Amino acid sequence: MAKSFGLVGLPNAGKSTIFNALTAAGAKVEAYPFCTIEPHRGIASVPDERLDALHRLFPEKKKVPTAIEVVDIAGLVKGASQGEGLGNQFLAEIRGVDAVIHVVRCFPDPEIPHPTGDIDPRRDIEIVETELFLKDLETLERRKARIEKLAKTGDKVAREELSLIEHLIDGIGKGIPIRRMGLKPEELALLKDLKPLTAKPVLYVANTGDEGENEYTQAVAELARENGAGYVVIRGRLEAEIAEAAETEEERRAYLAEWGLSESALVRLVRAAYELLDLVTFYTIEGPEVRAWTVPRGTVAPDAGAEIHTDFRDRFVLAEVVPWRELVEAGSDKALREAGKWRRVGHDYEVQDGDVIHFICA
Ligand SMILES: Nc1nc2c(ncn2[C@@H]2O[C@H](COP(=O)(O)OP(=O)(O)OP(=O)(O)O)[C@@H](O)[C@H]2O)c(=O)[nH]1
Ligand SMILES: [Mg+2]
Known part of the structure; x- marks a missing residue:
């Protein structure tokens, strides 16, 4: 499934501009706050040079890249949780995303x-993060009120959840985001339905002008290091204009090169986000498709197969695996087979980034 990312940030930080740069979808962008009054969702397919190289070996097949979903919401202002501005109500829109992209002007x-x-990345980030904290507090307090009675009757599950929720409320009160509270997997499982915002990984996007890095982007980089967040610099407006003007991926690359950029914002953001989420990409060449798939690092072959078809997990017999580069260097599947380079692996094999996998099922 496509990973999803929710854009947050102050009004006029450039969220819709970044959204456009990523999806080239044309969300309304205007020079006044709150022009995004409806949440926008867009899908961007992920450019992938490894997939391109594999596809050149099988030009008759269709190339199917992975995709990401991006959700653009209205800007958050201080006091959003008390009804200032429009942002707070839209925070609920990003409950379901896999990671938060915090756009900083x-x-x-x-x-x-x-x-x-005036621009002050440290303060600007703090304003937005405070709103995320307040939103989580609201969610947690509401849940607490709901299960308190049940916990009093001695319900074991409710008591466990209540004590976890009290622990989270306490941590948030101290300014600690849930993602940094070191929760155990079983505790995280209890939060599955609440989906608190500060439990999600965060990637800061320093949205800068045409000239690139400056003192402000430096400040964002520093803060990202301090907070264990991901970080990318994007020349938002420039990239959005290029994304809209370019008809093809080649044309886009040419425009970017004129500005000294070797990769698009989308490629850089996806790389940073996949790193943050610890994802790996593998490839399949089956039937009419050359296709890329994304799974968490450490995924074993039968589970990777289940991405393609749920019943692959149970029907899994073995998989043939080769690093993408070896296949490209061999020049064809036939040459690779003759060289005996396909490796046979079993149920325990952990998928590696860049693997080409052929699943053999019963
Ligand atoms: N000069 C300059 N302007 C930019 C840049 N990025 C965005 N802008 C402009 O800033 C304004 C606000 O950008 P948006 O993308 O609409 O900001 P937003 O964060 O979506 O704002 P809200 O939806 O109101 O919260 C627009 O006029 C953009 O063209 C940039 O890199 N340089
Ligand atoms: Mg906007």
């Missing part, structure tokens, strides 16, 4: 108003 432009008057 790093472009100075007197024409574009800043909600607090």
Whole structure:
């Protein structure tokens, strides 16, 4: 399934611009706060040079890249949780995402108003993170009120959940995001339905002007290091314009190269996000398709197969595996087979990033 990312940030930080750069989907972008009043969802297919190289060996097949889903919401302002601005109500929209992309304004432009008057990444980030904390508090308090009675009657599950929720409320009160509370898998499982926002991994996007890195992006980089968050610099407006102007991936690359950029924002963001989420990509060449798939690192072959077909897990017999580069260097599947390079692996095999996998099922 496509991984999904929710964009948060102050009004005019450039969320819709980044959304456009990523999806080239044309969400409305205007120079006044709150132009995004409906959450926007977009799908972007992930450019992948390894997939391209594999596809050149099988040009008659269809190339199917992986995709990400991006959700753009309205800007958050201080006091959103008390009803300021429009942001708070939209936070619920990003409950379901796999990671939060926090867009931080790093472009100075007197024409574009800043909600607090001037750019200050550290303060700006804090305002937004405070709103995420407050949203989580609201969610947790509501849940607490609901299960307190049940816990009093001695219900064991409710008591466990209640004590976890009290622990989380306490941590948030101290300014610790849930993702940094070191929760055990069984505790995380209890939060499955609540989906608290600060439990999600965060990637900071320093949205900067055409000229690239500056003192503000430096500040974001520093904070990302301190907070254990991912970090990418994106020249949002420039990339959005290029994404919209370019008709093909080649054309896009050519425009980017003119600005000294070797890779698009999408490629860099996806790489950073996959790293943050600890995902690996594998490839299949089956039937009419050359296709990329994404799974968590450490996924064993039968579970990877289940991405393709749920019943592959039970029907799994063995898999043939080869690193993508070996297949590309061999020049064809036939040459690779003759060289005996396909490796046979069993149920315990952990899929490696860049594997080409052929599943053999009963
Ligand atoms: N100069 C400059 N302007 C930019 C850049 N990125 C975005 N902008 C402009 O800033 C304004 C706000 O950008 P949006 O993408 O709409 O901001 P937003 O975060 O979606 O704002 P809300 O939806 O109101 O929360 C637009 O006029 C953009 O064109 C940039 O890199 N440089
Ligand atoms: Mg917007």
